Amino acid sequence: MSDSFSFLFLTSFIFGHSSTFVKAIHSGRVVHDKFLEWSETYGSVYRINILHHVALFVTCPDTTKEILMSPKYPKDDLVYKHMFNLFGQRLFGNGLVTARDHDLWYKQRRIMDPAFSSLYLQGLTGTFNERAEKLMDKLGEMADTHTAANMHHLLNCVTLDVITKVAFGVDLDLLNHSDTTFPKAIEMCLKGLVYYVRDMTFQLYPKNRKFINEVREAVKLLRDTGRKWINERKMAVQNGEDVPKDILTQILKTAGSEENIGSDDEELMLDNFVTFFIAGQETTANQLAFAVMELGRLPEILEKVKQEVDDIIGMKQEISFDDLGKMTYLTQVLKETLRLYPTAPATSRYIPKDITINGIHIPAGVMCVFNTYVCGRMNKFFEDPLKFDPERFHPDAAKPYYCYYPFALGPRSCLGQNFAQIEAKVVMAKLLQRFDFSLVPGQSFDILDTGTLRPKSGVMCNIRHRGQNTTG
């Protein structure tokens, strides 16, 4: 279909098109495949209705550039105000991801920036190494006992361990104590968020009440933990102890001086506590799990990336910041992983004034949705899009033009992008350096009718020490 503005036939007068994609979720499809199908059918901009709200799905690169790169278009209320709470319990509040007011967001972003500066992150390489080493110990035990590894679970533990240590100075050692309430609460919040954001009717059904109460309890536990850790850090500062210049230290600064801290400031600190846990953990764990899944399927790419790791770090245990910069093929693999499996696939903006998209007049007051999953799988942007091919991101290849943005773009792009990719590289490099892995047949992924690979039961892998033969 040509690049004209299209309005899909309404599936429900009250719920608009929501019921169509809720149906897609319940039928086991990836909901973004539905958006992809609509983009292929209806062109670079199409309209859907969510309840009485109008959402424009845009894949046009020039509009993506214009809107995402500009501070003139705030995050929209429908999605981000909704995430202030989770089933009535304050979750992200006005934290960095969900703040819509420019000044409130900008103040926080400026304060948080130093904890993500290149220099500060370089200094964290040792901690990333140390935490990743715990995963290697665990995988070593599994290799020795021929136990299949649930890679998704293990990678989730390691990224949660990293964020708690690096951001908040707390040692959870989750690879050995994963059965504790805190990681379970995070898992519950994430599960709850999926239903809460995608299905506006979820809360209306009495059968979901038990689940909703469990999610509410999980949110409460998360914020109570935040309150405790923030108070402990405040005490440490008051007692003149030497505290790290980490994310928690910066979060304390968002509340201003000690005498003026009010309950709004307290809540804002907790909003950011929750924000960093949720934004900074599962996204990276999922990226790593998808990378393992693809490498497990594609032996040539696996060999090539292993060779690079061997050439650059050999048998060295501590990976330096400089080593990371040299692993260009591993970078390509990680970028390609996020093309096919962006772990935060969409962002949206409010359009406060009339604009023109692709020659079409768009009246003020609508929301524009930008979805990197959809763009990443469109033939017009990436040839043979379902093929996992890291060469697309070769340093000499043409850069994708506003059709690949797994960390979003512009002023509201991901603050933790470099943090995440340093972490991902350290974990992957150590994994490739030490172990051979293969997917457990029939237990790693399904192929959906859209051609999408969907991981199954946590990307199960058989693990062997490198050099150990397959039967050993």
Ligand code: HEM
């Ligand atoms: C592979 C890993 C990651 C991916 C794919 C990712 C992706 C994204 C995306 C797409 C956004 C924009 C969200 C939106 O528009 O609603 C975002 C925002 C953000 N991310 Fe990440 N993220 C990752 C890891 C991290 C990590 C490790 C941290 C922190 C340690 C982090 C912290 C943030 C913050 C604070 C924001 C809000 C930025 C702002 O609005 O100023 N992210 N991320």
